[in-house]
Amino acid sequence: MRIVIQRVSEASVAIDDSEVATIQKGLLILLGIENEDTQEDIDWLCNKIANLRIFPDEDGVMNISLKASEGNVILVSQFTLHASTKKGNRPSYIKAAKPDIAIPLYEAFIKTLQTTLGKSIQTGDFGADMKVHLVNDGPVTIIIDSKNKE
Structure with missing residues (x-):
């Protein structure tokens, strides 16, 4: 499982010109x-998302976690994070899970993150053609892969 975390001052997701999620300060994942x-x-x-200290403290040092901040979350599924570009110019998505595997894991991720944070999160719509708007704050962008824990 791979995530891209972007600390944002604002973010939103639209589907068919209709806004389905919007936040101010927080994370777009x-x-x-x-x-x-x-x-x-x-x-x-x-657990990593909730406790990663990437929000500034009173001295401007990244020392506050999402869990300890007033930040919110938008979570968007994105199978292209598992693109392989080693061969040729057309990315291969063979490592990305198909919907029958990915959807239950995506839904479990939403529930687990909400429980870990103690607050609800907003989401896009799995498999939809989404327009994601964000203002990256910092900029702070972090990539984490659960297969690289050690």
Whole structure:
């Protein structure tokens, strides 16, 4: 499981010109799911997201976690995070989980992250053609792969 975390001052997601999610200060998280991902990957990533100290303290030092901040979250599924570009010029998505595997894991990720944070999160719509708007704050962008824990 792979995520791209972007600290934002604002973000939104629209589907068919209709806004389905919007936040001010917080995180926009893109989530890519592989076939072999499990609840263990979800638990590890959700704990990491909640406790990653990437919000500024009173001295401007990144020392505050999402859990300790007033920040909100938009979570967007994005299978292209598992693109392989090693061969040729057309990306291969063979490692990305198909919907029958990915959707239950995506839904479990949402529930686990909400429980870990103690607040609801907003989402895009799995598999939809979404327009994502964000103002990256910092900029702060972090990529985490649950297969690279050690």
